[in-house]
Amino acid sequence: MPELPEVEITKNGLEMLLSKKTITKVQIFNPNLRWKVDQSIISKLDNKTIDSFSRRGKYILFNFDKGHLMIHLGMSGKINVVDINQPLEKHDHFLLHFDNKVMRFNDPRRFGSIFYLDRLSHELIDKLGVEPLEDSFDKNYLFENSRNKTQNVKAFIMDSKIVVGVGNIYACESLYKAGINPKTIANKISKQRYINLTNNIREVLRKAIKAGGTTLQDFTKVDGKPGYFSQELAVYGRENEKCYNCNGKIKRIIQNQRSTFYCPKCQK
DNA sequence: ACACTAACCTGCAAGC
């Protein structure tokens, strides 16, 4: 589930609760995630103090004096921080214990991943595109990078080598706000429309972060509570419902094996 | 180099 806002919210929650805390015990219950979790991670993390947390794309980074823990939530992952002695829940795969708290990585579908890095470099993050909430995602970026792209614009903005963090929900929402048909070929869109799309991507992501993210099924903040952005979704999950702008019917189509929701009247 | 598909998993809801 988690796209950039949900990952950012998780990272911020961890920062609040676990920054400067020392890991007292590491437990792996099921190492079979997207990639098998290396058992050596246990000794590498034990007794380490977490300096800070950061985020790159949809990866959460736990930064130590030396080294990093890198966690991706996949499709259904979440991280909760609970009091010690709370009973385990189904799909709790990875635990970090602290003095009086336990961090639990829970992921029913196991598309998430966990790696220990000696330095801040890994094939999964080294080639990522720009951060959509940073200055490098400037008004010309999408236009300039789309000139040789013959794929549809939705696939283009979801390509993490171009810009990170825009997943299926926020891609649909941003394109709706920008009035762009998701089927449009990326290199056919004008500079002005890309400037508009850029602004809408940033705004949608910022608003979602403010609302605590989008909870559909699995996602919760580290305190276990859901996010409320699902109440603000204009098109995602609203097939056959009325467009808030024109009262026309929201349509669902499949693009690149993913559902796309859009308003054919408002998005040309 | 680019673009698209299949695959990794579990759970839930809808339809029969």
Add this chain to the structure above:
DNA sequence: TGCTTGCAGGTTAGTG
């Protein structure tokens, strides 16, 4: 009440 089918916030490896 099953059983089957389709669908789900991601992303890589493989194919053409």
